[in-house]
Amino acid sequence: MSKTGLTYYQAETDRFQDIKIKRLKKRFGCQGYAVYNYVQNEIYRVEGCFIRFTDDQAFDCAEYWNIDEEEVMDIINFCADIELFDAVIWKTRGILTSREIQRRYTEICRRAKKRMFIPDEIALIEDERIETAQPEPLPLFADEAVETVSGTPSYGQPELAVPQNSAELRGIPRKPAENPDKEKKNKINPPSIPPQGGGKLEEEVHKLRSRLEGTPPLSPTPPDDGIRRNPTGILERLQQLRIPPKEIEQLLLLCRYGEIGHPIWALLEDIRKSKGRITMPGRFLLARLKAS
Known part of the structure; x- marks a missing residue:
C-alpha cells in the first residue's frame, strides 16, 4: 500500500x-x-x-x-x-x-x-x-488499488497484465494468437469491485447473498428518499477490510447503504487509525452500530 x-x-x-x-x-x-x-x-x-x-x-x-x-x-x-x-x-x-x-x-x-x-x-x-x-489502473496491476468517485480506495488481487508484444512496439504487427495465460488469470482472480467504481450495488449485494445457504436475496436498491448516500464506496471499504459477506450485508442495512454522515464513516476511520489493532473489524462495527 x-x-x-x-x-x-x-x-x-x-x-x-x-x-x-x-x-x-x-x-x-x-x-x-x-x-x-x-x-x-x-x-x-x-x-x-x-x-x-x-x-x-x-x-x-x-x-x-x-x-x-x-x-x-x-x-x-x-x-x-x-x-x-x-x-x-x-x-x-x-x-x-x-x-x-x-x-x-x-x-x-x-x-x-x-x-x-x-x-x-x-x-x-x-x-x-x-x-x-478516477485514475486509470496501472498497466502492471489490472486490479490494483484505485480511487473511486467516493474518494475511497478499492483494493483487489494483484494481477499481471499481459504486456504488448515487443514486435508491436517496434511497429511490426503482432500475430493474432491470444495469450491463454491472461484469460486463465482473469478467471482465477476476477476483480471484486470494478476499478472505477462503476459496478452496481445490486450486483455486488447479490453476489454476497449468493454465498450464503438457501437465504433469499436482500433488496439491493437503496430507498429513493433524497438522502445522500455512497453505497459503492461503503461496500468497497468493507470488502477492503476482508469482512465476511454476511456481516457486510448487516452493515449495509445498519448504515442505510452508506448514508453520508452516518457514524460508520467515523468508525471506519478509527479502524484505519488502529493500524491493525482491531483484528475483527466486522464485529467491531456491528457492536458499535447496534449499541448506538
Missing part, C-alpha cells in the same frame, strides 16, 4: 501577502506563523489533506518550537477563526483542513498520478475531487 501523505507540497510565493497570514503574525508574532506552518506540513505529510489534531500533536508542536501547549491551541483556534482552517470541521470533529489545502492536495496528486483520498465527511471541494478521483 502506498504512502497516504505527500513527500512534498507547494508553497505560493505571495503567501506573506495574504491578509490572513498578516493577521496571524500581528496577533501571535513569528510563533503564530511557525505553528501554522508546522501544522500545515503535518497535514500534507501524514494524511495528505487533513489531520486529527489531538493533545499529542499539540505536545509535539509545542516541544518543537519550545512554547506552551496552551499557546499552540490558542494559535490553532485563531487560525480557524480567520479561516486558515475550516472552523466548522475543527470545532465539530477536531480535524484541521481547509478548502485551499484540499485543492492543493488534489492538484499535487493529479500531477504525480497519485491516488487521492478525501473522506466524505470533511470534503470541501466535492466537484473537483470527483473529477480527479
Whole structure:
C-alpha cells in the first residue's frame, strides 16, 4: 500500500501577502506563523489533506518550537477563526483542513498520478475531487488499488497484465494468437469491485447473498428518499477490510447503504487509525452500530 501523505507540497510565493497570514503574525508574532506552518506540513505529510489534531500533536508542536501547549491551541483556534482552517470541521470533529489545502492536495496528486483520498465527511471541494478521483489502473496491476468517485480506495488481487508484444512496439504487427495465460488469470482472480467504481450495488449485494445457504436475496436498491448516500464506496471499504459477506450485508442495512454522515464513516476511520489493532473489524462495527 502506498504512502497516504505527500513527500512534498507547494508553497505560493505571495503567501506573506495574504491578509490572513498578516493577521496571524500581528496577533501571535513569528510563533503564530511557525505553528501554522508546522501544522500545515503535518497535514500534507501524514494524511495528505487533513489531520486529527489531538493533545499529542499539540505536545509535539509545542516541544518543537519550545512554547506552551496552551499557546499552540490558542494559535490553532485563531487560525480557524480567520479561516486558515475550516472552523466548522475543527470545532465539530477536531480535524484541521481547509478548502485551499484540499485543492492543493488534489492538484499535487493529479500531477504525480497519485491516488487521492478525501473522506466524505470533511470534503470541501466535492466537484473537483470527483473529477480527479478516477485514475486509470496501472498497466502492471489490472486490479490494483484505485480511487473511486467516493474518494475511497478499492483494493483487489494483484494481477499481471499481459504486456504488448515487443514486435508491436517496434511497429511490426503482432500475430493474432491470444495469450491463454491472461484469460486463465482473469478467471482465477476476477476483480471484486470494478476499478472505477462503476459496478452496481445490486450486483455486488447479490453476489454476497449468493454465498450464503438457501437465504433469499436482500433488496439491493437503496430507498429513493433524497438522502445522500455512497453505497459503492461503503461496500468497497468493507470488502477492503476482508469482512465476511454476511456481516457486510448487516452493515449495509445498519448504515442505510452508506448514508453520508452516518457514524460508520467515523468508525471506519478509527479502524484505519488502529493500524491493525482491531483484528475483527466486522464485529467491531456491528457492536458499535447496534449499541448506538
